[in-house]
Amino acid sequence: MIVMRASDKTMTCAEFQDALPELFESQTDLSGHDHLKSCENCAALVRDLEYIASQARLLLPIQDPSPAVWDNIQQAIRREKPEPPVSAVRK
Amino acid sequence: MAGPTQPRPANQHMRRNPPIAGEQEAIDRAREGDGRAFETLYAMHKRRVYSLCLRMLGNVAEAEDLTQEAFLQLYRKIGTFRGDSAFSTWLHRLAVNVVLMHLRRKGLPQVSLEETLEPSQDDGPRKDIGARDLTLSGSIDRVTLERAIENLPPGYRLVFVLHDVEGYEHNEIAEMLDCSIGNSKSQLHKARMKLRDLLRTGQRKEQIA
Numbered sequence: 001m002i003v004m005r006a007s008d009k010t011m012t013c014a015e016f017q018d019a020l021p022e023l024f025e026s027q028t029d030l031s032g033h034d035h036l037k038s039c040e041n042c043a044a045l046v047r048d049l050e051y052i053a054s055q056a057r058l059l060l061p062i063q064d065p066s067p068a069v070w071d072n073i074q075q076a077i078r079r080e081k082p083e084p085p086v087s088a089v090r091k
Numbered sequence: 092m093a094g095p096t097q098p099r100p101a102n103q104h105m106r107r108n109p110p111i112a113g114e115q116e117a118i119d120r121a122r123e124g125d126g127r128a129f130e131t132l133y134a135m136h137k138r139r140v141y142s143l144c145l146r147m148l149g150n151v152a153e154a155e156d157l158t159q160e161a162f163l164q165l166y167r168k169i170g171t172f173r174g175d176s177a178f179s180t181w182l183h184r185l186a187v188n189v190v191l192m193h194l195r196r197k198g199l200p201q202v203s204l205e206e207t208l209e210p211s212q213d214d215g216p217r218k219d220i221g222a223r224d225l226t227l228s229g230s231i232d233r234v235t236l237e238r239a240i241e242n243l244p245p246g247y248r249l250v251f252v253l254h255d256v257e258g259y260e261h262n263e264i265a266e267m268l269d270c271s272i273g274n275s276k277s278q279l280h281k282a283r284m285k286l287r288d289l290l291r292t293g294q295r296k297e298q299i300a
Contacts, residue, residue, distance in 0.1 A: 056236065
C-alpha cells in the first residue's frame, strides 16, 4: 500500500515518476494525487499509461496459425506413437 | 522440461479463460488417447496459444514452431492435468513455459531484461512531455497497439505481454522469468513508457504525412 506523504505536494516530476511503478501497483486512483493537481505533464503521462494498460487488456487473440502447424503436430505424434505390432496390422 | 505449475486462480485469468462447451469431454477423451478429441482441443485453443507465442516473440515463424511445440507438450502431458485450474489457464502457462525455454536456449530474455534495466535517453520518463494534444487517450486502434508491442525490446515485451495482455501477476512473472518482483514491476513500467513513446512517434509521423 502506498502511503501519501506530506511531501507529496512538493514532489518534483522526477520524484513522482520514480514512484509511479509502485503507485500503479497500489491500484489507488491517482487522479487525486497532489502532484497531478499541479502538473499537467505528469497528469498526461499517467492518463496515457493507464490508457495503454487498459487497451492491452482488450487485445484478443485474432490470428490463427497456418494449417501446416497442425500437419506438423500430427506427423510428430505419429512418430512418437508406438507402431502397432506387424501381426496385428496383417490381421 | 517441467510441466506448468497450477497457477492460482486470478480474476483476470478467469475472465480470459471462460469454460468452453465440450472442452471437458474432449479433455477426458484426449487423455485416453483419442486423436479426434486432441484435434478438438487444438481447434479450441490454437488461436489463443498462437497469439500468445506471437506476442511474446514478435516473429511468425518462431511463433508457429512454438505453437507446435506447446501442443506436442500438451499431447505428452495431458495426463498430468489435475483440474486445479481452468484447462486453458494450465495450457497457456504450458505455452508460456515453452516460449521462455526457447528464449533461454537462445540466451535472449535474461540479457534483454538486464539491458533494459538501464534507462536510456529514449526511455527516460523525465523528458519534457510536450503539448497536451499529444496525449494518447482515445486514439489507439488495436493494430497500432499490436505493432507497437511488436517493436518493444524483447525484455520489455515479455513482461508487458505477460502482465498487461495475459493478466499474470508480478509474483508469477518473477517466478517465470527468474527475477525479482520489483524487477518485474520496473520492467512493466518501462515497457509502458516505451510503448507510449512508440505510439506518440507514430502519431507525429501520421500528423506530418
